[in-house]
Amino acid sequence: xxxxxxxxxxxxxxxxxxxxxxxxxxxxxxxxxxxxxxxxxxxxxxxxxxxxxxxxxxxxxxxxxxxxxxxxxxxxxxxxxxxxxxxxxxxxxxxxxxxxxxxxxxxxxxxxxxxxxxxxxxxxxxxxxxxxxxxxxxxxxxxxxxxxxxxxxxxxxxxxxxxxxxxxxxxxxxxxxxxxxxxxxxxxxxxxxxxxxxxxxxxxxxxxxxxxxxxxxxxxxxxxxxxxxxxxxxxxxxxxxxxxxxxxxxxxxxxxxxxxxxxxxxxxxxxxxxxxxxxxxxxxxxxxxxxxxxx
Amino acid sequence: xxxxxxxxxxxxxxxxxxxxxxxxxxxxxxxxxxxxxxxxxxxxxxxxxxxxxxxxxxxxxxxxxxxxxxxxxxxxxxxxxxxxxxxxxxxxxxxxxxxxxxxxxxxxxxxxxxxxxxxxxxxxxxxxxxxxxxxxxxxxxxxxxxxxxxxxxxxxxxxxxxxxxxxxxxxxxxxxxxxxxxxxxxxxxxxxxxxxxxxxxxxxxxxxxxxxxxxxxxxxxxxxxxxxxxxxxxxxxxxxxxxxxxxxxxxxxxxxxxxxxxxxxxxxxxxxxxxxxxxxxxxxxxx
Numbered sequence: 001x002x003x004x005x006x007x008x009x010x011x012x013x014x015x016x017x018x019x020x021x022x023x024x025x026x027x028x029x030x031x032x033x034x035x036x037x038x039x040x041x042x043x044x045x046x047x048x049x050x051x052x053x054x055x056x057x058x059x060x061x062x063x064x065x066x067x068x069x070x071x072x073x074x075x076x077x078x079x080x081x082x083x084x085x086x087x088x089x090x091x092x093x094x095x096x097x098x099x100x101x102x103x104x105x106x107x108x109x110x111x112x113x114x115x116x117x118x119x120x121x122x123x124x125x126x127x128x129x130x131x132x133x134x135x136x137x138x139x140x141x142x143x144x145x146x147x148x149x150x151x152x153x154x155x156x157x158x159x160x161x162x163x164x165x166x167x168x169x170x171x172x173x174x175x176x177x178x179x180x181x182x183x184x185x186x187x188x189x190x191x192x193x194x195x196x197x198x199x200x201x202x203x204x205x206x207x208x209x210x211x212x213x214x215x216x217x218x219x220x221x222x223x224x225x226x227x228x229x230x231x232x233x234x235x236x237x238x239x240x241x242x243x244x245x246x247x248x249x250x251x252x253x254x255x256x257x258x259x260x261x262x263x264x265x266x267x268x269x270x271x272x273x274x275x276x277x278x279x280x281x282x283x284x285x286x287x288x289x290x291x292x293x294x295x
Numbered sequence: 296x297x298x299x300x301x302x303x304x305x306x307x308x309x310x311x312x313x314x315x316x317x318x319x320x321x322x323x324x325x326x327x328x329x330x331x332x333x334x335x336x337x338x339x340x341x342x343x344x345x346x347x348x349x350x351x352x353x354x355x356x357x358x359x360x361x362x363x364x365x366x367x368x369x370x371x372x373x374x375x376x377x378x379x380x381x382x383x384x385x386x387x388x389x390x391x392x393x394x395x396x397x398x399x400x401x402x403x404x405x406x407x408x409x410x411x412x413x414x415x416x417x418x419x420x421x422x423x424x425x426x427x428x429x430x431x432x433x434x435x436x437x438x439x440x441x442x443x444x445x446x447x448x449x450x451x452x453x454x455x456x457x458x459x460x461x462x463x464x465x466x467x468x469x470x471x472x473x474x475x476x477x478x479x480x481x482x483x484x485x486x487x488x489x490x491x492x493x494x495x496x497x498x499x500x501x502x503x504x505x506x507x508x509x510x511x512x513x514x515x516x517x518x519x520x521x522x523x524x525x526x527x528x529x530x531x532x533x534x535x536x537x538x539x540x541x542x543x544x545x546x547x548x549x550x551x552x553x554x555x556x557x558x559x560x561x562x563x564x565x566x567x568x569x570x571x572x573x574x575x576x577x578x579x580x581x582x
Contacts, residue, residue, distance in 0.1 A: 010402050013482050017398025020391045021414050024451025028425065029417045035428035046431055091318070097311055107568075108319045114564050116511030118529040119556045122536050122549065123325040126332065132345045132546075134328045140344065166322065226421055229513050233533050236540075247423050254427050255518050267424035274421050 033271065039264035046260060056265035066266070068241050069249035072157065073225060076245065080161045081220045088168045088216070092175035106176070110169035121233035124163050125150075128234075150235060153242035160243055163230055164223075171216045178212030179205070210289040218281055225274065246270060326557075333357070333550035340546040353547070360551035370552055372524055373531035377510065380445050380527060384509035387449030388456050389502050395452045396460035397486045401472060418454045423514070430518060444519040445512070445527075449505075456501050463497035464490055500570040506563055528556050 015022075040057070043050045060066050091109055095102055112120060127133050128149035136147060149159040182205065190200045228247040231237055237244035237252075250270065254263030327347070332340055334352040361370050399411055433444050467490055475485050491498060516527040526534070535549050564571060 007403075011404030014398050014402030014404040014407060017402065017482070018395050018410060020450065021395035021398075021452040021457060022410060024391070024448065024453075025410075025414050025417065028429070028448050028451060029420060032425035032428045033420070036424055039428060039431075046434065094311055094315055094318075097308075099308065099311060099315075105315050105319060108322050111561070111564070112322065112325075114507045114511075114560050115557050116529055116560060117513050118511070118532050118536075119553045120325075122532060122553050123329050125536065125540075126328045126546075126550070127325045131343055132340065134324055134345060134347065137345050137347070138324065166325070222419070222421070226423065232513075232517075233536055236537075247421075250423055251514075251518075255430065260427050260431060264427050267427055270421050271424040274419065278419050 036264045036267045036271070039261055040268045042261040042264075044261045045258045049261075052261070056262050057269075059262065060265055060269070065241070065244065065249060069244050069246045072242065072244055073227070073246040075157060076160065076164075076224045076227060077221055079157075080164050080224045081217065083161055084165055084168050084171060084220055084224075085213070085216060087165045088171035089175050091168065091172045092179055095172075095176055096179045106173070109172055113167050113169040117229040118233055120167070121163075121230045124166070124230065125234045128159055128163075151239055153240045156235060156239055156242040160227070160230060163234075164227070171220060174216055175209070175212055178209050182208045207290045211291060214281070214285050214289050218278060221277060221281070222274065225270070225277075329550050329553050329557075332547055333554045335547050337545070337547055356547050357551045357555075360548040361555075364548065368531065368535055368552075369524060370528070370531065373526050373528040374555075376442070376525060377527040377529070380442050380516070381506060381509040383442070383446035384449045384512075385502050385505045387446060388453050388505045389498060391450050391452040392456035392460045392501060393486065393491065393498070395457045396464055397482075397490065399457070400461045400464040401469070401482075414452070415454050415458060418458075426514075426518060433519065439519060440521045440525055441519075442525075445515050453505075456505060459501055460494075460497065463494045467493050496570050499567060503563055503567040503571050507560055510560055510563075528552075532556060 041051060041053055043052045043055070095106055095109075127135050130136060130146060130148050130151060133149070135149070136145075139145070139147065148155060150156050186204045186208065187200055190204050195203065226247050227245050228251065231243045231245050231248045232251070235243045237248055246266075247270075250263055250266045253259045253266065331347065331349055333356055334354070335346075335349040335356075336353055339346065339349060360368075365371065395414075399407065429444070430439075433439050438444050438447075471489055471493075472485050475489055480488065511529060512527070513529040513533070516530050517533070520526055520530060523531075523534070532549070532552055535545075535552065539546060539549055
């Protein structure tokens with residue numbers, strides 16, 4: 001009897017404490033998402049609502065801008081994610097050596113990730129300026145002249161990938177912790193077996209790092225799919241819509257043109273694609289992620 | 296060890312240093328350009344080729360950017376707004392995070408795991424797919440063009456912070472709570488008198504992470520604030536930038552503002568570096 005009363009009390013306290021979280025989940029996540037699904041079947045500017053069924057989705061197929069935004073975003077995911085991961089891993093491996101001033105380098109590589117996105121974006125606007133940017137100035141010292149980083153459509157996307165790589169510090173730190181977590185004994189065993197450094201990397205480091213790779217991969221995909229600030233600040237989606245990304249298109253339709261129904265359809269697609277992608281990555285992870293001590 | 300191996304090792308080390316120095320240089324270059332531009336005259340910013348250093352540092356640029364041009368760009372007001380919203384967001388997230396995390400870490404009841412999974416699942420949801428309806432609702436509530444859309448949601452918890460704080464609280468021995476309960480302490484008393492002091496480094500870590508995110512937040516204020524006097528600094532700077540892109544004037548003044556905007560992030564980061572890394576570690580390894 002007393003025990004049951006205690007259990008009830010315990011449960012009451014739990015709900016009392018987590019209540020803000022439950023309310024937050026309902027009001028800022030669940031209901032808005034359900035509402036987004038509903039809105040996506042309406043033509044609405046906030047005042048007049050006309051039910052249009054799946055018309056918004058059909059319109060998306062024919063929307064040239066939307067297709068362009070999808071293409072650009074997929075481009076960033078397919079090219080940007082591996083490049084960023086590789087850059088982060090290389091930096092982490094350079095830092096995972098016994099060198100002096102390690103903390104200093106780590107800090108230098110990490111700092112860009114803590115700066116306000118807009119400040120970073122404006123800095124990038126400066127540095128990549130063809131005429132006044134110091135990057136071209138530096139490159140001219142080694143004989144490379146006048147690259148048009150942001151003005152030429154093909155180049156602009158690559159520049160955006162480089163900009164992304166400038167913020168690679170977080171991924172790098174997580175890789176670094178993953179690397180430091182690998183027990184020395186594996187390397188010693190491989191060394192005794194006569195493995196060279198590449199073989200040690202390939203058959204010890206990489207498999208042991210797969211949980212970290214999975215974690216970083218998901219975060220990177222999500223980040224690249226939602227890239228917005230540099231597109232808004234540096235290029236306004238240009239040149240020739242080369243940096244017109246998914247969330248930028250969503251932002252313009254919703255908050256600049258007030259096409260709430262149409263933008264909701266885009267939100268729904270983003271939501272579903274994100275969930276499917278995460279699910280697929282998690283599902284596939286069984287076959288390639290190696291957990292220490294597990295099967 | 297023979298000489299060959301010794302040399303190979305030394306050369307390897309030198310190569311690593313060279314690589315690190317080169318990459319560091321590239322990482323620092325954007326800061327360099329911003330700071331040096333902020334101290335150049337307008338004429339110098341239009342020079343070609345661009346110099347690495349200003350001829351004479353123009354400290355008065357900062358006066359122009361922050362005081363003289365206040366009618367056009369109320370930078371101080373934007374900073375004030377950002378300080379206010381950032382503080383509220385940090386307080387909201389830490390407070391709600393502590394309460395919710397404590398509830399999950401120390402109490403049991405039906406549905407606990409379901410609620411925990413549901414709240415955690417929001418980490419994967421793109422926030423942009425929730426903003427259209429929220430925007431419409433806030434307009435109805437007259438929250439549009441106020442700070443409320445920015446500062447209210449944090450008081451209802453944010454998954455990452457809840458998760459981190461729960462990890463921290465679970466690391467504190469439960470016997471301490473039980474002893475305090477016997478002494479007649481209430482759950483809220485235990486949370487704030489026993490757990491918070493013990494988890495102080497972790498609470499600071501979450502506060503710092505939250506500060507960095509809130510100080511740099513752009514999308515939310517961009518959507519919900521329309522009056523130039525209500526802008527946060529990020530939105531304000533983006534407006535300055537769009538004007539600069541059109542006529543390329545005042546490059547040096549915008550560089551002053553950028554320099555100042557990055558300072559709080561840098562100061563907080565260096566002041567709390569060890570907490571910051573500890574927060575990251577927990578998030579990554581246990582996540």
